[in-house]
Amino acid sequence: MTQSAAAPPAVQQAPPPPAPAPQRRGFWPAPTGKPVGAGVEDTPSLLNRLQIIGMTVVLLFGLASALIQFLSYQSDGRAADDTEQLVRVQEIQSSLLRADALATNAFLEGGDEDPEKRGEYDDTIAVVFEQIAEAAEAQSADRDALKALVVVVNRYANYVAEARVYNRQGFPVGAEYLSVASDSVRTEAQPILGNLVTANTDRAEDSMAGQHPFWLLLLGLVVLGVLVWLNLLLAQRFRRYLNVGVAIAAAIVVVTTLVAAIAAWRADSTNDGLLDDELQVAIDESAARTAGNDAKAYESLRLIKRGSGGTYEPKWEDAAEIVEKKADSSSLDEWEDYVDGHRQIATLDDDDQWFRARNIAIDEAATSPTANFDRFDGATQAVVTENGTTTTDELRSGRTLALIGSLLTLILGFVAAVAVARGIGARRKEYA
Amino acid sequence: MNTRWKLSVVASVVAVLLAGCGYDDTPVPEKPDEPPPPSAAESECDTVESTLESYDPGIGVPTGPTIERILRDHKLVVGVSADTYLMGSRNPETNRIEGFDIEFVRAIGEALFEDTEDGFEVGRDIQFRVITAGDRIPLLGGPDAEGEKHPAELDLVVRNFTINCQRWEQIDFSAEYYHATQKVLLRAELEETYNGTQSLSDKKVCAPIGSTSLVNITDPKLGGNPDIEVVQATNHTGCLIKLQQGEVDAITGDDTVLAGLAAQDPYAEVPPTCEGDQVEGCQVPITDEPYGIGVPKGQEDLVRFVNYVLEQMIIEDGGAEWRRAYNRWLADPLGPGDPPELRYGR
Incomplete structure (x- = not known):
């Protein structure tokens, strides 16, 4: 039922009306608590409409702001998973090349391989299979690529096993098995791993860009604008400067928006920092470890394919360039120590002093090139692990707070809606 | 109230949908094409x-x-x-x-x-x-x-x-x-019935990439068989790996090389040169290869x-x-x- 805002005219003979006093028309009506500008407007209906608009807007604000924060919470979770997967995939790459470096170096010893070196290779290739299984478990989008990878790695491991058997019998087909196996790592496994690294880098970068301080701020400002407009309409009609309920809702919107936007901005900055620092270091160091092991395998292959320096040395140089470009300064010293030894091996091999070159390459003394290389490998792995863990830990650390913030925003949205309802409801009561 | 509920439901659905968004599958690289089999080179001179x-x-x-x-x-x-x-x-x-x-x-x-x-x-x-x-x-x-x-x-x-x-x-x-000849090495079970390259129709024969041996074995003028499916490997030892892995049925190359391959695998045989009227279980050299x-x-x-x-x-x-x-x-x-x-x- 609606009521007219104008009082019914009295039925009586009235004296002629005095000349109308000039009406005061200001922006703010006089605070009388009575509706002003009363004419033909259906006030209760207007109040209902304003109440619905106000409640809907603050409810939507609560939902949208909570949703944005919830998505950011999820995004950080995904970012942690994606960076973990990225580091895992890069570790598969490094471990596979490490296995190849160990297999080729052990092959140099002839048919009677050192059981310790063989054991190290066996352990490393087992780690590769474990890492592939973990990666497949962690990211379903990588499963097809990992399935293809496991076929290649399985064949690689079989061929290395065949290579050993034939090498023990003194047949050159053993060296060819090893050569085909090594080749498959570079021509078949590396392209798959390259795709996995690219895909997971993109995913991690996208997920880490999941904070939206600008949208939170914009949303808050728009809602605040609507509440101010609502307050103006009410003030024009009810001679109150401020509707308390609407004002409470506006305060909730302002505080929620500021807190959420600042939190999102801080999380965004942290993510940018992780992306540029810790994660980048982990990615670069992993690439350096992969390239280093690639180079070490080329060094052994040039000796296995005796006198093939012309073929393998340019490949070694390319891999070494990547190491020098990507490796952290903490592991670069070990690399440079190894490089000195490699140059000696290469010079001796070029001079056809093959046996001396081979003996240096398989020497395990503390200052030998292989020992220096092993230290480089250990140092790079430690850097990758440390930085990868820091990145994922950081991404996960603020998530609970973000989830609480999201839920709180939702609740505050409802509280604001109630405040608007009560604020406008009070006007309705006054009018009645 | 009804409208508010609808809005809440829509928002929740959007949230669930966004949360459940999966990633595109990581692409699997396609295998590179095999190099084309070599074709007979146009020689401007004759080997005499x-x-x-x-x-x-x-x-x-x-x-x-x-x-x-x-x-x-x-x-x-x-x-x-x-x-x-x-x-x-x-x-x-x-x-x-x-x-x-x-x-x-x-x-x-x-x-x-x-x-x-x-x-x-x-x-x-x-x-x-x-x-x-x-x-x-x-x-x-x-x-x-x-x-x-x-x-x-x-x-x-x-x-x-x-x-x-x-x-x-x-x-x-x-x-x-040294005077070598081009011959064929076979999986052991094919040797007994082998009576020349015609026995290799639809069989896979391997030789190194770019090798003229593959041209010769498919050239009918040299006694080759055009119905042979040629497979290439980096070298002859690579061909032996393919034979051992069941990817090819035979390898062609110089008899010296094939002898070395057969010595490494008891299940690979080089049929001897045919003598007299013998036609099965032996082979006629395809070409002469003077080293x-x-x-x-x-x-x-x-x-x-x-x-x-x-x-x-x-x-x-x-x-x-x-x-x-x-x-x-x-x-x-x-x-x-x-x-x-x-x-x-x-």
């Missing part, structure tokens, strides 16, 4: 008997600009194979390269350096470079696969190197030191010296040195053999 003629060996005095450089450097750089069992391969036990071809390298090195002040030492005076079949001509200064020439990096190539007229235009050759030692074009002094050494091995004492090398490496798998006739005339 006179193609086997090399430069007169003279009296074996090591003189000439190339030889003087080698003696001055005290280093003879030789391209060899390290995976052709019995011809040139690395012995995993000793890590030394050995085989029939390597016997000739040692003989040449010894003849060159034995009278020098420091004498001859294999490890010091001969620098072995392990090369592939495709490296042989480019590393001697001839054109590579793209037709580009590079400075010669080797003094000699002793790596089952067939003499033909096309190659003579690119490099120089010694006289022939020579490759030398960069224009280094006649070195060719002459190499020919002198070959003459010492093949003619002196009835070819005793040649026979010693042959008997040590090839007599078991290939049967008795005789040295080829040395021809000069260039």
Whole structure:
């Protein structure tokens, strides 16, 4: 039922009306608590409409702001998973090349391989299979690529096993098995791993860009604008400067928006920092470890394919360039120590002093090139692990707070809606 | 209230949908295409008997600009194979390269350096470079696969190197030191019924990438079979891996190479040459492959010296040195053999 805002005219003979006093028309009506500008407007209906608009807007604000924060919470979770997967995939790459470096170096010893070196290779290739299984478990989008990878790695491991058997019998087909196996790592496994690294880098970068301080701020400002407009309409009609309920809702919107936007901005900055620092270091160091092991395998292959320096040395140089470009300064010293030894091996091999070159390459003394290389490998792995863990830990650390913030925003949205309802409801009561 | 509920439901659905958004699958790279099988090269010259003629060996005095450089450097750089069992391969036990071809390298090195002040030492005076079949001509200064020439990096190539007229235009050759033939190696179960390349219809036969052996075995004019499915590998040992893995049924190549492959696998057989009326379980050689030692074009002094050494091995004492090398490496798998006739005339 609606009521007219104008009082019914009295039925009586009235004296002629005095000349109308000039009406005061200001922006703010006089605070009388009575509706002003009363004419033909259906006030209760207007109040209902304003109440619905106000409640809907603050409810939507609560939902949208909570949703944005919830998505950011999820995004950080995904970012942690994606960076973990990225580091895992890069570790598969490094471990596979490490296995190849160990297999080729052990092959140099002839048919009677050192059981310790063989054991190290066996352990490393087992780690590769474990890492592939973990990666497949962690990211379903990588499963097809990992399935293809496991076929290649399985064949690689079989061929290395065949290579050993034939090498023990003194047949050159053993060296060819090893050569085909090594080749498959570079021509078949590396392209798959390259795709996995690219895909997971993109995913991690996208997920880490999941904070939206600008949208939170914009949303808050728009809602605040609507509440101010609502307050103006009410003030024009009810001679109150401020509707308390609407004002409470506006305060909730302002505080929620500021807190959420600042939190999102801080999380965004942290993510940018992780992306540029810790994660980048982990990615670069992993690439350096992969390239280093690639180079070490080329060094052994040039000796296995005796006198093939012309073929393998340019490949070694390319891999070494990547190491020098990507490796952290903490592991670069070990690399440079190894490089000195490699140059000696290469010079001796070029001079056809093959046996001396081979003996240096398989020497395990503390200052030998292989020992220096092993230290480089250990140092790079430690850097990758440390930085990868820091990145994922950081991404996960603020998530609970973000989830609480999201839920709180939702609740505050409802509280604001109630405040608007009560604020406008009070006007309705006054009018009645 | 109804409207508010609807809005809440829509928002929740959007949230759930966004949360459940999966990633696109990581693409799996496609396998690279196999290289196309080689086609018969248009030869502008014919390989005839006179193609086997090399430069007169003279009296074996090591003189000439190339030889003087080698003696001055005290280093003879030789391209060899390290995976052709019995011809040139690395012995995993000793890590030394050995085989029939390597016997000739040692003989040449010894003849060159034995009278020098420091004498001859294999490890010091001969620098072995392990090369592939495709490296042989480019590393001697001839054109590579793209037709580009590079400075010669080797003094000699002793790596089952067939003499033909096309190659003579690119490099120089010694006289022939071994007469090989192109044959076929089979999975053992195919040997009994084998009666020539017609037995290989729809079978997969492997040879190294770019090898003329694949052209020959599918050329009906040479007794080949065009219905053979050709498969390529990096080298002959790579073909043996494919045979062992069941990817191919046969391998074609020089009998010396195939003998080395068969010696590494008891389930690989090279049917013997057909004799008399025998037609099954034997084979007729597809082509002749006269082996020579490759030398960069224009280094006649070195060719002459190499020919002198070959003459010492093949003619002196009835070819005793040649026979010693042959008997040590090839007599078991290939049967008795005789040295080829040395021809000069260039």
